[in-house]
Amino acid sequence: MSGKSGSDRSGAWSGPGKHVHRPPRALTSLRERLRDSFWFAPAAGLVVAFCLWWGLAELDHAIVAHLKEERAYEEIGDLLSFAVDARTIVTTVSAAMMTFIGVVFSISLVAVQMASGQLTPRLVRIFVRSRISKLTLTVFLATFAFSLLVLTSYEGGTDPDPRRVTSVPLLQSLLTLGLVGLSLLLFVAYVSATLRLMQVGPVLDHIARESLRALARHSGGPGERPPLGPATAEMTYRGRAGVLREVHVARLVRVAERHGTVLRLLPRTGDFVVPGTPVLSVHGGAAPSSRALGRTLFVGVDRALYQDPAFGLRQLSDIALRALSPAVNDPTTAVQCLDRIVQFLSAAADLPLGPLLHRDRRGEVRLVQDVPGWTDLVDLAFEEIRGCATGSPQVTRRLLAAFDDLVLLAPQERRAAVRRHRALLVQAVERTVPAAADRAFALSPDRQGIR
Known part of the structure; x- marks a missing residue:
């Protein structure tokens, strides 16, 4: 990357947030790559x-x-x-x-x-x-x-x-x-x-536990936009195409501190980047050199959970969608996935989910890194499943119970996203289920789907 150029593995970005987030230890990154x-x-x-x-x-x-x-x-x-x-x-x-x-x-x-x-x-x-x-x-x-x-x-x-x-x-x-x-x-x-x-059960439990650990590591700030000022330069990616798996936060913070600047990472972890994709905007100060930013972005062929909390929800949603497909037709597995989705969202309900503000040793913001917000997580969890669930009363009943539970657990300002999905599910069932008795049964919340 360079000022309008790029290096094989470098990046940084900006967004809102005011949460003090210390860079992870360097050896943690190496350990995660070795585990993969x-x-x-x-x-x-x-x-x-x-x-x-x-x-x-x-x-x-x-x-x-x-x-x-x-x-x-x-x-x-x-x-x-x-x-x-x-x-x-x-x-x-x-x-x-x-x-x-x-x-x-x-x-x-x-x-x-x-x-x-x-x-x-x-x-x-x-x-x-x-x-x-x-x-x-x-x-x-x-x-x-x-x-x-x-x-x-x-x-x-x-x-x-x-x-x-x-x-x-x-x-x-x-x-x-x-x-x-x-x-x-x-x-x-x-x-x-x-x-x-x-x-199914042990696999879903493993995914949920890994997702919760990633969520705890990468919950961000309350959502205010930091005063970054206008961008003075933009860095583009010049490595091989692939999924952004990991960002070397500690190295980016050190580079930004040496150059007296703030870096903003434009793509999220999990995004697919190709050569020429803008990945870093520089705010204040001179743009770091390509050499200084080397080996700060790690790109692979698939997503990883270490710095990508939404990937766990993606996996749970994929399993539920496959279970709801006509070829498989396994609504019970979909209900088990919804159990774990509710577990994840209930843990995220009270967490600050604004962008991460990584600070240097003096406490100054040097790197702003985006993470999915509450609405992003709710949409990822329910949008596709809700669209495929209208033909299965077991799943619609479990979904309604999930929405009701999350409305109770989430803060007031986050309930609108959940209520939107609940209203859309009710409308879809009313359109697709002709018999009134069947509609009433499908729209009765039940944490087990059908007891």
Whole structure:
């Protein structure tokens, strides 16, 4: 980005708000990107397996050297006997573990594919971010690699001479057996987690909890427009096209502080940006250079929840819409989605949802970042579901109960958005349901849909 130019990963924007919002820690951003990857944990596990093997091999060598100094050849013979017996197990493990990994994860991927087809394709993201999935694959691969390395530590011959051996893989063999036991325990936990991933309730609960955490991190100010003044420059995006997943807030705040300016981020997190899209407006002071703003916008192929609270509602709405489609016709799943939507909106009802004002160390506003307002969240939650719900009395009844609950929970100034959707739903049901008795039933609020 540059003043009318852009860098691959930089941005900032302006909007209303007066809420003190400190920049998140830099390592939090790195942690979230690593959680969205499936390669880091297994790769780190392989490195740890090699380091463990090297360290234990040195210890085994030191144990044998010490026993030789003490001329304890009988003890060395006992160690050799144990090692020969353990070698059979290690050989079996090394031969079978890779096949075991392939079978387990092939079945798991089929299960994830079936679940994503029934609920939403974004379900794959939950599998990728699952700690138990990564831990299981990491331990499986580490066990396989470690067992191969241990085999190289065995000295030749079926009955080696205790006086001539230089090392006995005692500790290495013990750790291999321990890794096998840990792999079996993780396999049971992994199967249990994968089965939960195929159930609607646990999936919706996971989405709701992640969404609430993102909402708590990124609730903004009360909505007043800060006195930014006229824009002195505009920065455009020059990286690859994609979804704006994350903004490096701390770096943008530091850049704005050095240049004595205020930056305004024009797109919201979750927006699709292409080269040439305006992403930053500069208010006061000189425009930062492209180099200074490098690696401040992170673009990907899909949205992420870390800085995008509305993405959770988007997922819940997608699952409900698929459940209401004629091909699926599963209103109960739609009702479960509405339960979680109400949970999210009830948590957001009293939060300040104006733009975030990120401040420097002296308390001066340096970055203004937009977040969805209350009306945006309500429209995202109900607009599409309401349009598809008129043919299902179970869903219309649950929607009416949701509207009534939110009207009670929301502050006075936020009730109009909820009442608008309630009135539109009533009008739609009155137009599409011809029988008076059916209309009356469909327009009776019920938190379970149909008890």
